[in-house]
Amino acid sequence: MAARLIVLYSPPEDPAAFDAHYRDVHTPIVRRYPGLRDMRLTRPSGVAGREPAFYLVAEMAFESRADLEAALASDAGRESGLDLRNFAGAGLTMLIADDEAGFDA
């Protein structure tokens, strides 16, 4: 069963600095996660014209929960965790999703 690591970043004080650090420093670290299948970035909007609660949503997909946990425990995983303090001071929320089959509406 595939597993995703979902990171929801709170709105940063300096979006341009956040974007530059995320692109140029953080993403290259994440790309070194062993077992990473793909990475998807979404910049959400709020509903009904409100400001969104999160500025950026990053989803990292792995073959399994074990692969995800191994990636977080790897050198790249530890390095990415330490790097958070360099750009994510506004806060973030991390979730793990086991991708079960969804159901169609």
Add this chain to the structure above:
Amino acid sequence: MAARLIVLYSPPEDPAAFDAHYRDVHTPIVRRYPGLRDMRLTRPSGVAGREPAFYLVAEMAFESRADLEAALASDAGRESGLDLRNFAGAGLTMLIADDEAGFDA
């Protein structure tokens, strides 16, 4: 460009009551959204054994942002919004994601 409505529900006081209401009352309303392509539910875990910040993540997919907004403005959309007070008193966060192409790691 496809669009998703993402609803992140905070941990409820009574998970069993939340689950029953979500399944038996709320989901049937959401399934009536015009233009709904599919609905995916995820029950996330926290990272490193911590409690997850959200109890349930619901993702509703539409063909376009216009379809998503029309669904929210429809009878079913208004009804689902009113129904939130019946089970989601712990709070929730709503986001809209325009599904751009991700990038592979």
